[in-house]
Structures are given as C-alpha cells and as structure tokens.
C-alpha cells in the first residue's frame with residue numbers, strides 16, 4: 001500500500017466515524033436539515049470511492065486533484081453545514 005493510500009485510509013476512517021456520530025446526533029435531536037446533510041455525506045463518500053477505484057497509481061496530478069477536493073470539501077462542509085448544526 002502506498003503512503004497516499006495509507007494516509008487516505010486513516011483519513012477516511014476518521015471521516016466515517018465523524019459522519020456516523022454526527023448523523024446519530026442529528027437524527028436523535030430531530031434536526032430538520034438531517035436528510036439534506038446525510039446526502040452531502042453520501043456524496044462525499046461516493047466521490048472518494050470513485051477516486052480510489054479510478055486507478056492504482058498516484059501521480060502528482062491525481063494527488064493534487066484529491067488534495068484540492070478534500071481541502072475544499074472538508075473545510076467547506078465543516079465551516080458551513082456542520083457549524084449550522086452547532087457541532
């Protein structure tokens with residue numbers, strides 16, 4: 001397993017745990033935007049899965065593309081959607 005794959009694995013483990021905890025909290029508290037928020041989490045997971053299955057090799061372009069996606073998505077999501085819930 002390459003360093004990128006290993007790092008990505010760790011990151012995804014963290015994200016999946018965070019998603020699950022947050023989804024549970026939202027569901028328990030009857031958060032009205034829960035369905036929309038769940039959809040965002042699913043879209044993120046689908047995009048990452050597509051990245052992982054697209055190719056076995058990580059060239060610089062692909063790493064940059066992944067980095068841009070993760071930066072934009074994680075920061076954008078946490079700073080807007082998660083904070084809206086007060087998480």
Ligand SMILES: [Fe+2]
Pocket residue numbers: 019022037041077081082
């Ligand atoms: Fe979230």
